[in-house]
Amino acid sequence: MIRKKISLKNLKRSLWAFHLNTGSCNACDIEILATLMPRYDAERFGIKLVGTPRHADVLLVTGTVTEKIKDKVLRVYEQVPEPKLVIVIGGCGSTKGVFQESYAMAGPIDNFIPVDVFIPGCPPRPEAIVYGIAKAWEKIEESEKRNGAAS
Template sequence: MGIKENCFKKSLWVFHLSAGSCNNCDIEILDLLTPRYDVERFGMKLVGSIRHADVLLVTGIVTKKTKARVLEVYEQAPKPIIVIAVGTCPCTGGIFTSGYNFAGPLDKVIPVDAYIPGCPPKPEAMLAGIVKLLSQPPKSGNPRTTSEAQP
């Protein structure tokens, strides 16, 4: 196992970025921290700075004004980083695709590792998405798995 896989074995620190969302997904992400779901027992933690994060959660459509900022945040992130698109908006644009301020789905802006669709996805769905991502054999070409091929 390479060092890059090793990074994601234990406590994941999560940075949450709202690119232009309706708040629903953001509140549901926060909900994960509260007693009902309590992801902190798995070592997952929301951090206030991207420079400390292993995972970048993006919610909301990428608007033309945020596009540059999303790129900037991605650049500041320590690599390897897992990018997760939470909600229908970053996955496809959903209902906002025809808007004049829509800059494209998230994967046209930065590479995305996992998509959790739903409007909003239930907290359980978010957990399931993260578990799926971590338990699957890493794809080649993904920045976090460039070290060596997995058997």
């Protein structure tokens, strides 16, 4: 328990994100890049994009889950070492968005993996993405408090 607490605290200083596209239209993906660019500069907070889920602390999932990518989402989720967060970016991933009736869509992301923060929007602005990450940090703080009260 103590080990988990320390590690979650460390996530607040340095958060490495892996970007997982589960069938998005690329709008949310472009907004993630815009968050990292000079105007919003997410690297100030120690956030950086990494190329493999093994290095990641947080999965940034965009797009609702298609039938084809269902099992790959689970596989990528399991490749991320503990402790991990999942942030869903965009309306399609949070609900099914405009693909409600589609035969090709398996469902929103929280049907398959546990999600910590939803960031709605089509696409969400970079401010919203930074706000969502701040929410994730708040969640870390809360869980730390809860762990502290429990122990």
